[in-house]
Amino acid sequence: MPKLQVVTEEWVPYNYANEQGVIVGRATKKVREVLDAAGVEYEINLYPWARSMKLAKTQPNTMIYSIYRNADREKQFEWACPLMRPVRQYLFKLKSRTDIQVASIEDAKNYVISVVRGSVVHEFLVNQGFEAGVNLDITADPSASQKKLVAGRIDFLLTTEYTMYERLKLMGVDYSQVDPVIEVRNSSDRRACMAFHLDTDKTLINKVKRALADHNKMFVGP
Template sequence: MKNYALLAVLWICGFSNAFSAEGINRKMIITTQEWAPYHFKLPSGEVGGEATEVVKRVLDEMNIKYEITIYPWARAQAMVKDGEADAFFAASWNEERSSYAVLSKVFVPQKWYWFLNKDSNLDPNSREFQKSEPVAVLLGTNMQKYLRDNNYIISGTPGDMDALVKMLDAKRIKAVLVNDKVIEEYFANNKIDAGKYKKILCRDMPLGMYFSKKFLHEHKWFLDKFNNVVTKHSLIK
């Protein structure tokens, strides 16, 4: 009889451990940036946006408690690197980020476009442009790293879209590299005529969510489950 009781206790403990192995006993700390239409602060103070809604649906389905906070983008990433946060989104892959975090399955489409003044005949994808013309890009973005790695002449790295567009309008630079949905949202919100500019495709760079390696080491089951669930909610068709 004692043996049966012992087996029952061991079975219950084993079940409990299996359950806790796929749970998180605290709130996940997640960082992002003000980057409409992907993520932005709502009048309620909550974070909304099309990428945010995917993340919320996935984590809710996984029964994960979480807190999403907006920071300047460079800080949002540094907090994950320094162990102050568990994840950041939405982001495309790069080697630097992948040294301290792991990218999920991508779930939001993104294209990088060059925006130039309408009267420009330059091709920012050409070697000649790359070696001779000044450009600008938002600080802390993967686009900044791409330009640096490919030896573009970066003459400005402002922290917001307003300053970036003003540089282009003032013709201080010949082109800006941006996410086209983000800059077009900015144009619409600020009643700026998008016809003043021309755009040229640079790269297709879909977005996912980066989780710190420390977090994934502590919760080894998490990434596979997140990737399975996010497939159902992905905006990439």
């Protein structure tokens, strides 16, 4: 069975590199447990999301996580789901920005939201009619968005409470400085998965799928 190339992005607290450069996180822990149980030889590397996606689409025997499964991506990969339960995503603003008033995602088009290039949030907002350079600030560095929000250079960030809390903690900023204004439900109903290049060894994929199913039966939670 071939060695599996595993790629991911920096998404605190699910997948990220710690101070020693080891890729850790809630999703990474489960991925390692599943792959170890499957008896798969693997190596995990962390790249910007767009590069990880390119590798997963172009190189056989490559797996990407944590990736949301949607209609646009369905036929691009072989899927193993769920890796994590759905997590709620919110539009966050600085609490001090009392000038910002929104009641819906449509209202947010009057402001600027920072997103990671090629992410499911980026795709979702583009499908909702948001445009780069108008109301979307696009970055390759996930940590840049929180920094821009705190500095007042953008108006909103669409992310999870977990991610916002952990990112701000790393920056030395208290979570009480931000407000989750509205839950973006259409962006919160998907489960994060593992996805394989279509030409990945089928025996390998089947072993991972069985190990994931067994893990999900044994444990409650992500």
